[in-house]
Amino acid sequence: MRWFWIDRFDEFVRGTRAVAVKNVSLAEEHLHDHFPGAALMPNSLVVEGMAQAAGLLVAESIQFNRRVVLAKVAAAEFHFDAVPGDTIRFHAEVLDIKPAGSLTKVRTMVGDRVQGEAELFFAHLEPGAGVPQLFEPAELMRWLDHMHIYDVGRDEAGQPLVRPDL
Amino acid sequence: MPSRDEIFEKVKAALVDALGVDEEDVSPSATMVGDLGAESIDFLDIVFRLEKAFGIKISRGELFPEDVLSSSEFVTNGKVNSAGLAALKARMPFADLAKFEANPSVQNFANTLTVEDMVRYVSGKLAA
Numbered sequence: 001m002r003w004f005w006i007d008r009f010d011e012f013v014r015g016t017r018a019v020a021v022k023n024v025s026l027a028e029e030h031l032h033d034h035f036p037g038a039a040l041m042p043n044s045l046v047v048e049g050m051a052q053a054a055g056l057l058v059a060e061s062i063q064f065n066r067r068v069v070l071a072k073v074a075a076a077e078f079h080f081d082a083v084p085g086d087t088i089r090f091h092a093e094v095l096d097i098k099p100a101g102s103l104t105k106v107r108t109m110v111g112d113r114v115q116g117e118a119e120l121f122f123a124h125l126e127p128g129a130g131v132p133q134l135f136e137p138a139e140l141m142r143w144l145d146h147m148h149i150y151d152v153g154r155d156e157a158g159q160p161l162v163r164p165d166l
Numbered sequence: 167m168p169s170r171d172e173i174f175e176k177v178k179a180a181l182v183d184a185l186g187v188d189e190e191d192v193s194p195s196a197t198m199v200g201d202l203g204a205e206s207i208d209f210l211d212i213v214f215r216l217e218k219a220f221g222i223k224i225s226r227g228e229l230f231p232e233d234v235l236s237s238s239e240f241v242t243n244g245k246v247n248s249a250g251l252a253a254l255k256a257r258m259p260f261a262d263l264a265k266f267e268a269n270p271s272v273q274n275f276a277n278t279l280t281v282e283d284m285v286r287y288v289s290g291k292l293a294a
Contacts, residue, residue: 071211072207072208072211074183074184074186074211075183095214095218096214096217096218098210098213098214098226101207101210101211101214103214121207121210121214123207123210
C-alpha cells in the first residue's frame with residue numbers, strides 16, 4: 001500500500017502550478033481515533049498532501065530524473081481543521097527551481113476558505129549510491145495515472161502532457 | 167546600491183525564514199552552522215531567498231563550497247590542503263578565512279562562515 005494523501009489533480013501546468021484534490025472521509029481509518037467522537041484531518045497529513053502535490057509538480061518538470069525529497073517545511077500555518085465531508089484543494093506553485101532543489105508554496109482551501117499554507121523546499125537527489133529508488137517505474141506510472149496527471153496536465157506551451165513510457 | 171545596514175536587514179530576514187531562527191539570534195558575528203544551525207540543504211534554501219530578495223543570481227558552490235570540501239584534490243587526511251585553501255580564497259573573497267587557516271580541518275569549516283560574510287557576499291554581488 002502506498003501513502004496517498006491527494007486523490008487526483010484537477011489542474012497541472014508543468015513546472016508552474018497545480019491544483020490537487022483530497023476528499024476527507026470517515027472511511028479513512030486514521031480519523032476514527034483522531035479524535036474519538038470528533039474526527040479531524042491531522043494537519044501533519046495535510047502537509048504530506050501538500051508535499052505530494054508540489055513534489056509531483058516538481059518531479060514531472062525534471063522528467064523524474066532525480067529523487068525529489070521533501071527537505072524542509074517553512075512558514076506553515078493552519079487556520080482551521082478539515083473534517084470528514086470536506087474537500088481539500090491543494091493549490092501548489094513552484095517559486096524557484098534549480099538542479100539541486102526547488103522552493104514551492106502550497107495553499108489548501110476548503111470551499112472558499114484558506115485552510116492552510118506552507119512553503120515546501122525539496123532536495124533533488126541524484127540516483128546512485130546512498131540514494132534509494134523511491135518507486136518502481138511501473139508503480140510510479142500507476143500513481144500518476146491515479147492522479148490523472150496525463151488527463152489534465154499541460155506543458156509550458158499549453159499542450160497536453162505526453163505520458164512517458166517508463 | 168543599498169547600504170550595508172539595508173543589506174544586513176534583508177539577509178537577516180532570509181535567514182530567519184530559511185532557518186527558523188529568531189531575529190535577535192542573527193547577529194553579524196553569528197556563525198551560519200554553529201550558531202544558527204544551518205545544514206547543507208539550508209544553503210540552497212538561503213540561495214533561493216537571497217536571489218529573490220536582491221535580484222541576483224548565485225551559482226552552485228559560490229556561497230558554500232561543498233565541492234572543494236569534498237574533493238580529494240583539495241582535502242588531505244581530513245584537512246584542506248594548500249591548494250584547497252587557495253581555491254577557497256579565490257572562490258570566497260567575501261569570507262574571513264584567517265581563523266580557518268590556522269586549523270583547516272574540514273569539520274572546522276562549518277564554524278567559519280558568519281552572517282557578516284553573507285552580507286559581504288551580497289554587497290560584492292550587488293557591486294559587480
